[in-house]
Amino acid sequence: MDEKCKKIMECLSDYMDGEASEQLCKMVEQHLAECDECKCMVENIKITIEMLHSLPEEEIPEDVEKSVLERLKKILFK
Numbered sequence: 001m002d003e004k005c006k007k008i009m010e011c012l013s014d015y016m017d018g019e020a021s022e023q024l025c026k027m028v029e030q031h032l033a034e035c036d037e038c039k040c041m042v043e044n045i046k047i048t049i050e051m052l053h054s055l056p057e058e059e060i061p062e063d064v065e066k067s068v069l070e071r072l073k074k075i076l077f078k
């Protein structure tokens, strides 16, 4: 994973939360358009989050999405 990918991954949690600035969103989207590795990663994260959403609500602890992203980041940056 190159430096740019690392930077994108660091911003990904904000991006997925919709908390990223417009500028950051553009940067992430631009990178995803040209980097299959990161694109694949985002797809996997989205699938994971969708899977969580398909569970009954009472079984999902609060801010589980954030913790999933945190965990993924730890795996990525190990």
Ligand SMILES: [Zn+2]
Pocket (backbone or CB within 6 Å): 004, 005, 008, 031, 035, 036, 037, 038, 039
């Ligand atoms: Zn990348």
